[in-house]
Amino acid sequence: MSRDTLLWRVAPPILRSARRPQRVVERNAIVYRRTPMVLISGFFEPLFYLLSIRIGFGALVGDVDFAGRSIDYAEFVAPALMASSAMNGAVYDSTMNIFFKLRYSKTYDAMLASPLGAADVALGEIAWAMLRGFVYSISFLVCLAALGMAGSWWILASLPACLLIGLAFASVGMALTTYMRSWADFDWVPAITLPLFLFSATFYPLSSYGGLAWIVQLSPLYHGVALVRGASLGVASWGMFVHVGVLLALATVGLSVAARRVETLLLK
Amino acid sequence: MNVNEQPAIRAKSLTKKFGDFEAVRGIDVEVRPGESFGFLGPNGAGKSSTMRMIAGVSPVTSGTLEIFGLNPATHGSEIRNRLGVVPQADNLDGELTLLDNLIVYGRYFDIPRAECVERAKELLDFVQLSERSSGRVESLSGGMKRRLTIARGLMNRPEMFLLDEPTTGLDPQARHILWDRLYRLKQQGVTLVLTTHYMDEAEQLCDRLVVMDAGRIVAEGSPRELITRYSTREVLELRFGTGSNVEHEGRLLGVGNRLEVLADRVLVYADDGESALHEVHTRGLQPESSLVRRSSLEDVFLRLTGRSLEE
Structure with missing residues (x-):
């Protein structure tokens, strides 16, 4: 990371000690070079939802009002499923995989014996998880296009938003994983991601939640869905800065906690 | 001061505590570049804790520690860049082949990829594992794993090589192969620092050693000196x-x-x-x-x- 950018100067001190997190990404890329299919297994879930909506559900629901215009239900849901696929990819990688490397395979102990430090491990692993989520998002986008559901070229604008969702969820995922004590603790992962998936204005607009809308807005995925949906439908608003801000804040906190915890757990 | 005159390790009143437990109780150690130095003692003597502090992966509780004249608390990364480490528990990368284990590790040191490939092949040869280079780590015996860990630790051509119980759990033949490789490194001028609870290992490999017991150094000297003095x-x-x-x-x-x-x-x-x-x-x-x-x-x-x- 270049040391004179704004991003560098606002980064928390622990992250500024990072030197070459890209080597951690490189290591993972070499591992998955052999088993590329594993990378995209998790993208099927949103795809199946999409197909179910496309096949019948959409016809029952009809059109949805969004930003002052009426759009096809499938068109409304597709961006939200794409956002969810970014979350899934990032969460799968940053929980189970990182737990295994942290507690069992001692992969990080070996990295920390080299010039790499805790911040490199955290940044590298989170970047990798983010990229894995991004692969899900792109595969999902390809499916949308194949089904003739991609809509306008605006959908490409949603890709950076997917990266940001991946970054936020990977960071929080890794931070929480460092606190997990056994595999049983991972039962909590779907218990958290499933409600996020269902209740982040994914399947119906925020207005449908009535007085409970504020709870939905607490969901990090809600901000991701709003960003991806706005971008892919070509609807910009000032609220998008809030969404970006929330996801960036989560990423920063998650990254710092993850780096600090790797240090506490392994450099003792 | 000439860099070569700088001690490889200089520790004064070095102490390590884990909560209330004092694993290392104020030891003084100085190791010269090129020397083969041993920490000898039973399990729980504080050898591994000392080694982890020297390797820059465990903060010093009190006292001072300098590696190549640098403080591990502030220059950990620079120090580790010049060290080779063979930890007590194998932490080879089970998701990679033998060759990739070495290449990926070399990349952590920012060594160019082509150079990593070349060194990895050379080192697999050095530890007599070339034939298994595309195999997986889990298919290796304990002695082979240890040899691979040694090869990995040499990827960055370290000035000082730290080995924590390098031959524990190995059969006599595997131990002798390892000793031979370490002896060759010593001849090449690499500073060797090892812990062991095997007497014959210390006698074979160490120019000088300290005997540790319950976190303290109880004697120091060459194997011969110690035998003459205490036996x-x-x-x-x-x-x-x-x-x-x-x-x-x-x-x-x-x-x-x-x-x-x-x-x-x-x-x-x-x-x-x-x-x-x-x-x-x-x-x-x-x-x-x-x-x-x-x-x-x-x-x-x-x-x-x-x-x-x-x-």
Whole structure:
């Protein structure tokens, strides 16, 4: 990371000690070079939802009002499923995989014996998880296009938003994983991601939640869905800065906690 | 100051605490570049904790520690860049092939990829694992894993090589292969620092060593010096049968320089073991078996701590 950018100067001190997190990404890329299919297994879930909506559900629901215009239900849901696929990819990688490397395979102990430090491990692993989520998002986008559901070229604008969702969820995922004590603790992962998936204005607009809308807005995925949906439908608003801000804040906190915890757990 | 005059390790009152437990209790150590240095002691003596501090992966609780003249707390990354490490527990990358284990590790040091490939092949050859280069780590025996870990630790051509219990759990043949490789490194001028609880290993590999017990250094010197200082040239081992060794102590008094009565045998420290044995027979004692051997670091340890290392 270049040391004179704004991003560098606002980064928390622990992250500024990072030197070459890209080597951690490189290591993972070499591992998955052999088993590329594993990378995209998790993208099927949103795809199946999409197909179910496309096949019948959409016809029952009809059109949805969004930003002052009426759009096809499938068109409304597709961006939200794409956002969810970014979350899934990032969460799968940053929980189970990182737990295994942290507690069992001692992969990080070996990295920390080299010039790499805790911040490199955290940044590298989170970047990798983010990229894995991004692969899900792109595969999902390809499916949308194949089904003739991609809509306008605006959908490409949603890709950076997917990266940001991946970054936020990977960071929080890794931070929480460092606190997990056994595999049983991972039962909590779907218990958290499933409600996020269902209740982040994914399947119906925020207005449908009535007085409970504020709870939905607490969901990090809600901000991701709003960003991806706005971008892919070509609807910009000032609220998008809030969404970006929330996801960036989560990423920063998650990254710092993850780096600090790797240090506490392994450099003792 | 010339870089070469800088000690590879300089520790003063080095202390490590884990909560209330004091694993290392204020040790002073200085290791010169090119030297082979050993930490000898039983499990729990504080050797591994010391090694982890030296390797820059464990913060110093108090005292000072300098590696190549640098403070690990502030220059950890620079120090680790110049170190090779073989940890006590294998942490090879099970998701990678043998060759990739080395290449990926070299990349952590920012060594160009082509250079990594070249060095990895060379090192697999050095540790006699070339034939398995595309195999997986889990298919290796314990000795092979340890050799691969050694090859990995050499990827960055370290100035100092740290080995924590390098041959624990290996069969004699595997140990001898390892010793041979380490001896070659020593000849190339690499500073070797190792911990061991094997006496023969310390005698084979170390120019100088410290004996640690309960977090403290109890003796320091070359293997020969320590044996001369704390033991006799030879040792006569007598076995009188289980339970009856203690009874014979009184009748053995005065034979040799010193007696050490253990549960299973009596050790008679003497410069001439054969004449000590003759004296035993003259006194009319009939041990079930007797053996004259050269003194070893085991005897030094026994003398210093009153305990055997293997306990």
